[in-house]
Amino acid sequence: MTDNAPVVRLDGITMTFSRGGQALTTALEKIDLEIRRGEFVSLIGPSGCGKSTLLRIIGDLIAPTAGEVTVNGKPATRARLDRDYGMVFQAPVLFDWRTVQGNVELPLEILRFDRAKRTARAREMLELVELGDFVRHHPYQLSGGMQQRVAIARALAFEPSILLMDEPFGALDEMTRERMNLEVLRIWEQTGTTVVFVTHSIPEAVFLSSRVVVMSPRPGRITNIIDIDLQRPRNDATRETERYFELVTAVREALHHPGSTGSSGSTSSTSSSGSAAGPRPPSTGRLAVEGAVG
Amino acid sequence: MSAVVVRTRPGGAGGRGQETWSGRWVRRLRFYLPAVVVFVGTLAVWQVFANALAGKVTVLPAPSVIVETLRNHWDDARYPLGAAMQGTLTEALGGLALGTLAGVLVALASARFLTARDILLPVAVAASAIPIIAMAPLFNAWFGILNPLSKMMMAAVLVFFPVMANVTLGLVSVDKAALELTRSYASSEWAVVRKVRIPNALPYFFTALKLATTLSLIGAIVAEYFGGQRNVLGRIIVESASSLAFDVTWAAIMLGAASGIVTYLVVALLERLVIPWHASQRSEQ
Numbered sequence: 001m002t003d004n005a006p007v008v009r010l011d012g013i014t015m016t017f018s019r020g021g022q023a024l025t026t027a028l029e030k031i032d033l034e035i036r037r038g039e040f041v042s043l044i045g046p047s048g049c050g051k052s053t054l055l056r057i058i059g060d061l062i063a064p065t066a067g068e069v070t071v072n073g074k075p076a077t078r079a080r081l082d083r084d085y086g087m088v089f090q091a092p093v094l095f096d097w098r099t100v101q102g103n104v105e106l107p108l109e110i111l112r113f114d115r116a117k118r119t120a121r122a123r124e125m126l127e128l129v130e131l132g133d134f135v136r137h138h139p140y141q142l143s144g145g146m147q148q149r150v151a152i153a154r155a156l157a158f159e160p161s162i163l164l165m166d167e168p169f170g171a172l173d174e175m176t177r178e179r180m181n182l183e184v185l186r187i188w189e190q191t192g193t194t195v196v197f198v199t200h201s202i203p204e205a206v207f208l209s210s211r212v213v214v215m216s217p218r219p220g221r222i223t224n225i226i227d228i229d230l231q232r233p234r235n236d237a238t239r240e241t242e243r244y245f246e247l248v249t250a251v252r253e254a255l256h257h258p259g260s261t262g263s264s265g266s267t268s269s270t271s272s273s274g275s276a277a278g279p280r281p282p283s284t285g286r287l288a289v290e291g292a293v294g
Numbered sequence: 295m296s297a298v299v300v301r302t303r304p305g306g307a308g309g310r311g312q313e314t315w316s317g318r319w320v321r322r323l324r325f326y327l328p329a330v331v332v333f334v335g336t337l338a339v340w341q342v343f344a345n346a347l348a349g350k351v352t353v354l355p356a357p358s359v360i361v362e363t364l365r366n367h368w369d370d371a372r373y374p375l376g377a378a379m380q381g382t383l384t385e386a387l388g389g390l391a392l393g394t395l396a397g398v399l400v401a402l403a404s405a406r407f408l409t410a411r412d413i414l415l416p417v418a419v420a421a422s423a424i425p426i427i428a429m430a431p432l433f434n435a436w437f438g439i440l441n442p443l444s445k446m447m448m449a450a451v452l453v454f455f456p457v458m459a460n461v462t463l464g465l466v467s468v469d470k471a472a473l474e475l476t477r478s479y480a481s482s483e484w485a486v487v488r489k490v491r492i493p494n495a496l497p498y499f500f501t502a503l504k505l506a507t508t509l510s511l512i513g514a515i516v517a518e519y520f521g522g523q524r525n526v527l528g529r530i531i532v533e534s535a536s537s538l539a540f541d542v543t544w545a546a547i548m549l550g551a552a553s554g555i556v557t558y559l560v561v562a563l564l565e566r567l568v569i570p571w572h573a574s575q576r577s578e579q
């Protein structure tokens with residue numbers, strides 16, 4: 001596979017939840033999106049706009065009503081069976097009966113790694129999230145941030161090519177969240193995985209991402225895609241640059257005025273970062289279509 | 295028997311922290327002291343009360359009399375208390391094992407199939423509403439009144455329903471996110487059962503098992519009331535009471551109570567060893 005081929009390709013994804021044959025909610029409507037290798041893409045939007053639903057469709061936890069998900073050039077189900085996904089949810093979802101080490105080893109047991117390899121690999125991942133001293137602890141003996149780091153270590157343990165994270169730091173306080181953001185960036189840079197990240201926080205989205213996908217609700221659509229051309233590696237100083245504030249404002253405006261392409265246009269035209277370069281995904285084309293419809 | 299109070303023991307699970315050996319014992323003593331005081335106090339009041347009534351009524355023998363009776367009748371011919379306890383305990387534990395095994399197997403089978411579970415659980419609820427114990431005479435007829443198996447089966451049936459219902463609940467009430475996680479690993483259904491569902495069900499299993507120890511003794515003793523071999527607690531209780539030998543009746547009841555408490559404690563200890571990670575087993579820190 002060439003470096004230019006998308007890791008994730010969404011084609012006209014529509015999701016309608018129904019009960020007893022009767023359609024209830026159109027959570028997503030005709031979503032098109034391409035995510036390239038090594039990108040860090042955030043999904044942001046008001047509550048209920050379908051961010052989690054979209055993430056779950058990408059990860060083949062649920063099937064869309066219509067449309068196609070292609071991951072690493074194959075259907076999402078094949079990708080899941082090939083263990084292409086690492087998942088991190090808002091709650092850490094750790095197992096009480098396993099130690100920290102045991103929790104990280106769980107996917108490796110299911111993937112039938114041999115014992116020595118399991119132990120070594122879990123150790124390595126726990127070192128990566130700086131929990132090397134806590135391998136023998138049980139989840140309830142850790143703080144919320146530490147538990148979430150275990151969940152990240154677990155998701156990375158079998159080297160999935162895509163990391164899907166659904167508001168992983170939503171439950172953390174602002175200070176811990178900022179520290180975790182740095183940590184995630186460091187891990188992302190070290191491992192080179194592709195990340196799809198759902199968040200409610202504009203600063204978090206801007207700080208982490210190479211692109212921010214802005215969504216609007218009822219039905220869930222992509223209204224804007226904003227390239228984040230902040231220099232890497234990013235650190236605490238990044239949060240004080242003028243460009244950072246500009247981008248935060250751009251995302252905020254895109255959220256408040258869905259459909260207005262002004263801010264997005266200005267940011268993408270100045271785009272110079274490597275990861276944001278390359279052909280624009282077809283989803284930007286949707287803006288024009290949407291304008292014509294609405 | 296069912297009045298055994300469950301409390302978290304302090305300083306258990308090997309004792310956490312740098313607490314000294316003596317400090318731990320002082321803390322434990324303080325924890326158990328109220329229970330010990332109540333126990334001893336009850337015995338004392340009972341003794342005084344029974345002594346005051348002595349000669350008028352013999353329905354309530356004093357604790358000292360019961361202890362005396364236990365010693366005198368431990369292996370006598372008419373009321374062989376020692377052998378009786380052994381006999382009843384064998385039936386109860388046999389029934390406990392059979393009922394638990396069947397309950398766990400049915401739970402494992404039913405939890406795998408949603409439809410089966412949806413059918414079985416209402417059945418289990420309905421079945422537990424039936425006073426199954428009322429069927430003891432039937433069990434005696436089916437399995438032979440002199441065969442200890444008839445008592446064992448009564449105990450097993452009583453044990454079966456709570457174990458099955460609880461374990462099924464434990465197997466299916468797994469966090470939805472945990473199942474999504476295993477789905478993202480493309481985990482086999484069997485691996486989910488082994489690595490998520492069964493560990494999740496263990497606390498439910500032990501809750502049911504503690505209840506089941508009591509139920510198995512009730513099942514065995516009540517089934518014995520309706521006839522069978524003589525050297526069991528149920529027969530001794532019935533026969534001594536009808537001969538107005540209430541001291542023997544009480545001695546037999548006490549042995550039944552002691553058996554219940556001991557089996558309960560054994561299960562509680564087992565629980566502590568098997569699921570030390572569970573919230574109910576963690577010592578306060």
Ligand SMILES: Nc1ncnc2c1ncn2[C@@H]1O[C@H](COP(=O)(O)OP(=O)(O)OP(=O)(O)O)[C@@H](O)[C@H]1O
Nearest residue numbers: 017018025026027046047048049050051052053054
């Ligand atoms: N299993 C389901 N059955 C029915 N409707 C659902 C289901 N899951 C989600 N929905 C609906 O789909 C819409 C999108 O939900 P989703 O959870 O994806 O939103 P979200 O953007 O993640 O919101 P939040 O930011 O609050 O997490 C909502 O209107 C929700 O009610």
Ligand SMILES: [Mg+2]
Nearest residue numbers: 051052053166
């Ligand atoms: Mg969500």
